[in-house]
Structure formats: C-alpha cells, structure tokens
Amino acid sequence: FWPFFYTQFCGAFNDNVFKNAIGILIAYKAYSIGGISPEQMVSLSGGIFILPFFLFSAIAGQMADKYSKPRLIRFVKALEIAIMIVGMIGFIHENLPLLLVALFLMGLHSTLFGPVKYSILPHLLQSDELITGNAYVETGTFIAILLGSILGVQLISMQGGAMITGTAVIVIAVIGFLVSLSIKHITPVIPELKINLNPITTTIEIMGITRKVDSIFNSILGISWFWFIGIALLSIIPVYCKDFLHARESVVTLFLVLFSVGIGVGSILCERLSFKRTELGLVPVGSFGLSLFTFDLFLAGQPMALSTGELMTVAAFLATPYGKRIACDVFLLSVSGGFFTVPLYTFIQQRSQKEIRSRVIAGNNISNAFFMVVSSVFLAALYHYKFSYPQIFLVLSILNIIVAVYIYTLIPEFLLRFMAWSLTNIVYRLKVTGRENLPFEGPFVIACNHVTFIDGLVIASGCPRPARFVMHYKYFDMPFISRIFKDSKVIPIAGANEDPEVMNAAFDKIAAELENGEVVCIFPEGKLTHDGTM
Known part of the structure; x- marks a missing residue:
C-alpha cells in the first residue's frame, strides 16, 4: 500500500505545483491569450486540465482492467517526466500556449492514473481496511494539493521563478517514477479484454456499466457534484483574494492550506467515526456542511481593505472584522467535503464487481470531468x-441543497444510515462488540431477539453492510412510515394463517436477496421479547 500511496502523493503534488504556478502567472502577471480576462483565463485553464478526463477516462478504465496495474502506473509516471520537460520549456520562455499544452497533457496523465488509483486499493487492502485506506489516500491527496499549491505559488514568485519551477516539476516527476518501482506485482484482471480506442463509443459503454446498479451510479453523481463545487471554489480563490479581499498571494496560500488540511481532517474524522466500515450516514453530514459554510461565505461580506490601498498580508487580513470568519468557513466546508467523499469512494469500491471495477471508476472519472468542465x-x-x-x-450553496435533496430522494439509504448512525452514536452511544465476526462479503442471516421497536436501527448501525429486515406486514403497511420501510427494502411477512400469499412472497424475496449476496435480518420471536433472551 505505502509505495502506491507515495506514488500517488507525488503525482498530486506535482499537478498542483504546475497548475498553481500557471494560475499565479495568469492572476498576478496578467498572462492571457486573445484578450481573455484573468478571471476567465483562470477558469479556462482549469477546464483545459479537466478536459482529458472527459475524453479519455473510458480508454484508461479499459487499460486498468486489461494490464497489470503496477506496470501501468510506472508507464504513466514515465510519461509525466516527458510532460514536465515540455512544461519547463514553457516556463523558461514564458510561453502560455505551451504551458497550456503541458497542462492538458498533465490532465491526460491524471486521466490514465485515475482508474488505477482507486481500483488498486481492494487488491492491496482487506475489506475492513478499505475505509482507512481511502481516508489515507484522500488525506494524502489533499496534503499533496496543499504542499504543491504552496510550493507552486512560492517558486513562481521568486526571482528566476520560471527556471526554478520548471526544474522542480521534473525532479518531482522522477521521484514519483522511482517510488512506483516498489509497488508489488498484481495480476491483470481481464488480460483478454479488447481495448476500444473510440472515445465516444467507449464512453457510452462504460457509462452504461455504471448505470447497472442505481446506488453506484447515484454515488458517482454525488462525488461528481462535490467536484463541481470544489473546482468552482478552487478556481475562485486566486482572483477572490486579489480582487475582492484585496489580499496578497500569501492569503491565497492560506486558503489553500485551510482547504487541503480541512479535507484531510474530514477524511480522518470520517474514518474514525465509521469504525472501519463504509458509513453512508456521514454523507448527509458532509452535504449539510458544504451548504452551510458556503452560505456563510456569502453572509460574511467583504473585510475592510487597508486604507493605503495595498494588498493585505495574512496578518492584516485576519485582523479585519470578517477575516477569521471567512478562514473558518473555508476550513469547515472542506472538512465537510471529507465527510462527503470518503464513504462514497469506498462504497463504489465495495459494491462494484472486481472484473469491472476499474471501468466503473473510469465512469466515475468521466462523470467527475463532465461536472468539472x-x-x-x-x-x-x-x-x-x-x-x-x-x-x-x-x-x-443553494444548488448544493437542491442536489442533496435530489440524491437522497433517489437513495434513501443515505438518510436512513444517518438516522441509524445518529441514534446509536449520539443519542445512545452504542458500543458494539464482535463486529469483526460479520463477513464483509457474501450472504448471511442475522437472527436476533426483539427488544424495542428501534432494533432495526441498532442492527443497521452495528452491521458493516446494509441489511434487509423482515417485518410483520401490519407494521410494514402503517400509514406515513410505510414509504420509509419500502425505501429501506424491508421485506413484509405474514403468518401462514394470516396471509399465505404474503408469507410465500417473503420467503421468495429472502431467498433472492441471499442469492444476490445480501444480508438478511430476522426476528424469530415475531414480537417484542418478554424476557430479553434469544
């Protein structure tokens, strides 16, 4: 795991040294093409980096399933070295078109790496380690973004910054390639797979694969929406600081630090609060935080500019009436982002079949790229x-609320898991022992006593996988809450003397769920227990 971790860290680090150096050239040195404004040029450069994800992710997903993942990683890292040589020439000659070509090629490099990045984790980690692994990868990625962003801004701002920045990105690329040599060998998943080089038909095919399972597809939409918000915020930061907050590059760096550290903190907190399982109940917490703190950025307004008209330092900015508030908003909305994305990435890895996992993740990258563009x-x-x-x-903020309502309407499991997690971690502080005895894969039946009417929520919180609960049909048909039971995929059952048709349908449904590898929970007593024993 760790050689892969450091390899992807170097890649994300180098991406952001390069991207932020270009961003500073555009925002503060007015580099432009064809009279395009700096604000629009910053947005355009972000789109140029993202475009290859949209065009080539489908082909990258096929390659990740066909070839050995470590060998593919080493090929991609070698390609990165060549791209950074092009970038160095662009920096030295202050040639923005050439830099944008290199930026597009770095987007291609990241496109090829993307499907491998997440599909390799189940090969390197056990099922109960996936949430931790994803938390580390997300944390490492955003720390790399943080350090790369700081270094990119600082290097390009130095005397002779073009040469220094160009040299740095080549050195980082070489280090990443050398580290990748230590990733252990993994046998290709489908070596006989024929690669379709037509990006249009391949993209249609792979997006069709992602749509086969609604919960996976809608989780992909959730991740893509996060990147819609994220790319907007990251694109805004340089010009927001200069033109609206009247702040120096150091305040841009501060915001990037807060954003990156916040994602890392959110990812680690998510791992701790998930107890080594995929806790979808934390996703609504993340989406609520994204809307809340983005909305507060709207309410915060504009700090007072210095009377001298000079751009503010970090200290001067934080001394303004709203400086600390804006800084806290940036940090907390990024913490919310960690809560939002880590469970969704892990969910996709666990729910997708091994034979198509890389292509599902490629479909996720296509969707992400589309939303970013x-x-x-x-x-x-x-x-x-x-x-x-x-x-x-x-x-x-408003758009995020609308999208959240839409997603949670399509996938009630998120809100139901949130209810279960809140009940058993905040209200009752549930302590679970023996959770390691529950399999992470394959069908099994949980048979338990029936103590209270919230037993289902308690079991749902303790079980590492979503369970299908069997419930007496009269409870299932109760007004107002029947829809919740249906959304939870509860199976109604009746006694043979009550309704044989409902009983037979229940056993057929139970058999079908187990055949599909799901978890089924039954209460053999059929009513609340009298003595609490099994």
Whole structure:
C-alpha cells in the first residue's frame, strides 16, 4: 500500500505545483491569450486540465482492467517526466500556449492514473481496511494539493521563478517514477479484454456499466457534484483574494492550506467515526456542511481593505472584522467535503464487481470531468453576468441543497444510515462488540431477539453492510412510515394463517436477496421479547 500511496502523493503534488504556478502567472502577471480576462483565463485553464478526463477516462478504465496495474502506473509516471520537460520549456520562455499544452497533457496523465488509483486499493487492502485506506489516500491527496499549491505559488514568485519551477516539476516527476518501482506485482484482471480506442463509443459503454446498479451510479453523481463545487471554489480563490479581499498571494496560500488540511481532517474524522466500515450516514453530514459554510461565505461580506490601498498580508487580513470568519468557513466546508467523499469512494469500491471495477471508476472519472468542465463554464458565465463573489457563493450553496435533496430522494439509504448512525452514536452511544465476526462479503442471516421497536436501527448501525429486515406486514403497511420501510427494502411477512400469499412472497424475496449476496435480518420471536433472551 505505502509505495502506491507515495506514488500517488507525488503525482498530486506535482499537478498542483504546475497548475498553481500557471494560475499565479495568469492572476498576478496578467498572462492571457486573445484578450481573455484573468478571471476567465483562470477558469479556462482549469477546464483545459479537466478536459482529458472527459475524453479519455473510458480508454484508461479499459487499460486498468486489461494490464497489470503496477506496470501501468510506472508507464504513466514515465510519461509525466516527458510532460514536465515540455512544461519547463514553457516556463523558461514564458510561453502560455505551451504551458497550456503541458497542462492538458498533465490532465491526460491524471486521466490514465485515475482508474488505477482507486481500483488498486481492494487488491492491496482487506475489506475492513478499505475505509482507512481511502481516508489515507484522500488525506494524502489533499496534503499533496496543499504542499504543491504552496510550493507552486512560492517558486513562481521568486526571482528566476520560471527556471526554478520548471526544474522542480521534473525532479518531482522522477521521484514519483522511482517510488512506483516498489509497488508489488498484481495480476491483470481481464488480460483478454479488447481495448476500444473510440472515445465516444467507449464512453457510452462504460457509462452504461455504471448505470447497472442505481446506488453506484447515484454515488458517482454525488462525488461528481462535490467536484463541481470544489473546482468552482478552487478556481475562485486566486482572483477572490486579489480582487475582492484585496489580499496578497500569501492569503491565497492560506486558503489553500485551510482547504487541503480541512479535507484531510474530514477524511480522518470520517474514518474514525465509521469504525472501519463504509458509513453512508456521514454523507448527509458532509452535504449539510458544504451548504452551510458556503452560505456563510456569502453572509460574511467583504473585510475592510487597508486604507493605503495595498494588498493585505495574512496578518492584516485576519485582523479585519470578517477575516477569521471567512478562514473558518473555508476550513469547515472542506472538512465537510471529507465527510462527503470518503464513504462514497469506498462504497463504489465495495459494491462494484472486481472484473469491472476499474471501468466503473473510469465512469466515475468521466462523470467527475463532465461536472468539472460544466463548473468551469458555469463559473465563467457567472463572471460574464457580473455576479459578485458573495453571490457566487450563494448560488453554489443553494444548488448544493437542491442536489442533496435530489440524491437522497433517489437513495434513501443515505438518510436512513444517518438516522441509524445518529441514534446509536449520539443519542445512545452504542458500543458494539464482535463486529469483526460479520463477513464483509457474501450472504448471511442475522437472527436476533426483539427488544424495542428501534432494533432495526441498532442492527443497521452495528452491521458493516446494509441489511434487509423482515417485518410483520401490519407494521410494514402503517400509514406515513410505510414509504420509509419500502425505501429501506424491508421485506413484509405474514403468518401462514394470516396471509399465505404474503408469507410465500417473503420467503421468495429472502431467498433472492441471499442469492444476490445480501444480508438478511430476522426476528424469530415475531414480537417484542418478554424476557430479553434469544
């Protein structure tokens, strides 16, 4: 795991050294093409980096399933070295078109790496280690973003920064390649797979694969929406600091630090609160935080600019009436992002079949890329129509609420898991022993005594996988809550003397769920227990 971890860390680190160096050249040194404004140029550069994900992710997913994943990683890291040589030439000659070509190629590099990045984890880790592994990868990725962003800004701002930055990105690429040599061998999943090089038909095919399981597809939509918000915020930060907050590059660095550390903190907290399992109940917590703290950025307004008209330092910015508030909002919305994404990534890894996992993740990357490109275009449109930065934050907050309601309507499991998690971790502080005895894969039946009417929520919270509960049909048909039971995939049952048809349908459904590898929970007593024993 660790050689892979450090390899992906170097890749994310180098991406952000390069991207942020270009961003500073555009925002602070007015590099542009064809009279495009700096704000629109920053958004355009973000779109250029993301475009290869949309065009080539499907082909990358096929490659990740056909070839040995470690060998593919080493090929991609060697490609990165060549791309960074092109980037160095662009920096030295201050050639923005060449830098944008290199940026597009770095997007291609990340596109090829993406399906391997998440599909390799189940090969390197046990099922009960996946949530921890994903938390570490997310934390490492955003720490790499943090350090890369800081280094990119600082290097390009130095005397002779073009040469220094160009040299740095090549050195980082070489280190990443050398580390990748230590990743252990993994046998290809489907070596006989024929790669379709037509990006259109392959993309359609892979998106069709992701749609086969609704919960996986809607989880992909959730991750993609996070990146819609994330790319908008990251694109805004440089120009928001300079033009609205009247702050120096050091405040840009501060915000990037807060954003990256926040994602890492959120990811680690998610792992701790999930107890080494995929806890979908934390996803609504994350989406609520994203809306809340983005909305507060709208409410915070604009700190007072220095009377001298100079751009503010970090200390001067934090001394303004709303400086600390804005900084806290940036940190807490990124913590919420960690809560939002880690369970969704782990959910996709666990629910997708091994033979198609890389292509499912490629489908996720295609969807992410589409949402990122749309985000860049959407942001450019808001600039065109003269939306202020607080108004943009308000729009993002409202859109996030709308999307959250839509997703949770389609996948009630998120809210139901949130209810179970809240009940057993906040209200009752449930302590679970023996959880390690429950298999992470394959069908099994939980048979337990029936103490209270919230037993289902208690079991749901303690079980590492979603269970199908068997319930007496009269409870199942109760007004107002029947819809919740249906959304939870509860199986209604009746006694042979009550309704033989319902009873037979229940046993058929139980058999079908077990055949599909699901977990079924039954209460053999059929009513609340009298003495609490089995």
